[in-house]
Amino acid sequence: MVVSLKDIAARAGVSLSTVSNVVNGYRPVGEETRVRVQSAIDELGYAPNLSARHLRLGRTGIIALAIPELDNPYFAELAGAAIREATSQGYTLVMEDTAGSYEHELSMIDNSRRQIVDGLIFSPVAVSREDVLARPPATPMVLIGEGVYDVPHDHIAIDNIAASHVAVQHLVSLDRYRIAFIGAQAGDHRQSAHLRLRGYREALAGAGLPWDPALAAPTTAFGRADGLMAMRDLLARTQPPDAVFAYNDLVAIGAMRAVAEAGLRIPEDVAVIGIDDIEEGRFSNPTLTTISPDKEHIGRLAVQSLVARIEGKPVEPPYDVQPPFRLVTRESTLGGQRPVRT
């Protein structure tokens, strides 16, 4: 049977309000009665009814994490960290899979789901800056990833340009001259790949390498299949690349598969680097060199800043956080000369 404040009150011989005060400490309670109430709680096994509490407080204790694809290991690993942090802060986290579709993403920032949720952590890919600006959310929102910039919300994303520099410079340091980029976006409203492409171009220029538009391969999405097809195209050129910087690890893995199917060697013929450091890249053949963002940090920070907004702690302006990242070198650029897993 389900036990409520009333039952505890009856058992301990005190009023309902006193029990409530013991439970959540709003008003001090005399020592003697406190222990009597507490033991009644323990005996009967009381747990507060969250629906009632939320109705009373006007909050639900639920936050949503909306990501483009749950089956992308990067997001799965990120979600793990976010779930742990949310739980430890007393919130429940629900995940929404937008599938990267424009309509689905719009429905996230419309007010429809907001009735049930205290706040939203959102990783946009399809939605534009204007879409976000046009829909001031009813509850706090934190943006993660590289989708939308310059909007009045907290934003957590690695410095994509700097990360791209590091990636390209690594390839340059291996004496590669025809370095391709896979994951250039045709559509205007996806700023994510934009930044990585820009970092790629800047790094090329910094190394004194020419910018060849034919080496910037567009993709429609960022999965393994996209990397595979783009790489096939690149290899069919008269002057194929000798290195590839992929938008993310999934794309890189697709690209590596295309190289293998073409009968070429990695990294001798083509070196490959990605971004994300998903576990898959530590066991692939060859293992994948990558830029590793601190996913645990990102997930935790996203929840923490959202909760801070929800509970109205500091009324500071929206801030941009750039979590740390590092280069992890593996076989796909260094060959067998290196320890295999890191």
Add this chain to the structure above:
Amino acid sequence: MVVSLKDIAARAGVSLSTVSNVVNGYRPVGEETRVRVQSAIDELGYAPNLSARHLRLGRTGIIALAIPELDNPYFAELAGAAIREATSQGYTLVMEDTAGSYEHELSMIDNSRRQIVDGLIFSPVAVSREDVLARPPATPMVLIGEGVYDVPHDHIAIDNIAASHVAVQHLVSLDRYRIAFIGAQAGDHRQSAHLRLRGYREALAGAGLPWDPALAAPTTAFGRADGLMAMRDLLARTQPPDAVFAYNDLVAIGAMRAVAEAGLRIPEDVAVIGIDDIEEGRFSNPTLTTISPDKEHIGRLAVQSLVARIEGKPVEPPYDVQPPFRLVTRESTLGGQRPVRT
């Protein structure tokens, strides 16, 4: 501002109860007033307060999906299907990552979290049949995967023995004679690997092959790293296997990595087959032959049967469902003679 039934009632000039009846159709409402109320709802943009509704109804509309690891792509893909089905049934699904730990799994079937959840879909790995029997849950529970059998709960899992037969028979059809199994479990209370191991042994016997305990490699968990280490051990034997049936695709991928590191060829020296059909195996080098369970089907069915229990539709006894599966052959057993992706 937030709009409630009261606002709609005032706007439409009717009572609160009438608006409620328009919204959820408990009692019929005259046509004329219905349209007046409906247009008031549309104008003011009313959405029911779920906390209040749940408090009144005694249900929260939330179901939990507890899985051992969110970063296992198999569960990520399964969770996607479950989330979609739950949403379409008007429920919100929250995910719990038990990390496969015994304590965490116990806390799932204890009553602690049940205050907030109408029901639980649970994929146990560490918990035993007796643990489950000793804790009759306060809310409905559906089990998925191969953890625990013969308990009074709905259970959805592929026929592991039949699946193992198919896998081993496929290897036998390729004239392999020393077929190893990776993922045998030392612990007694993990029945999952037990069944697959049993299917493996039965299939060997059916093919007239001897049972060699040295070829059944135990692992502590079921990740890529476990497959890698087990395979290293197997390859170090004086008589290494010429084929491997792995507990799941992740283990298989780790095993393939070990084979590559040893400088051996797949499938010429060692053929590899897994279970799960995760996307990773369609792009690995080589691509991975696997047993493909219908994940979409499993996820949807789990939610459907849980919701049926929650809403008390049919009071039938707990039932066991065995969703379909199929063999998907790829390079890791057939080599390059086959279409690459399916």
Add this chain to the structure above:
DNA sequence: ATCGGGCTCTATAACGTTATACAGGCGACT
């Protein structure tokens, strides 16, 4: 002595819903 003010505790009004009980009106059947 009397009053002000901590200190404990209590009664109660919300929060927004849904289901029950009830009221009035109108047609149909005895």
Add this chain to the structure above:
DNA sequence: AGTCGCCTGTATAACGTTATAGAGCCCGAT
């Protein structure tokens, strides 16, 4: 004509919680 029953609509009591207002009581200060 009277009664029964249906149809439409309303008033209201919960569901379990938290915050506000306030009721006693005892001690120190006026």
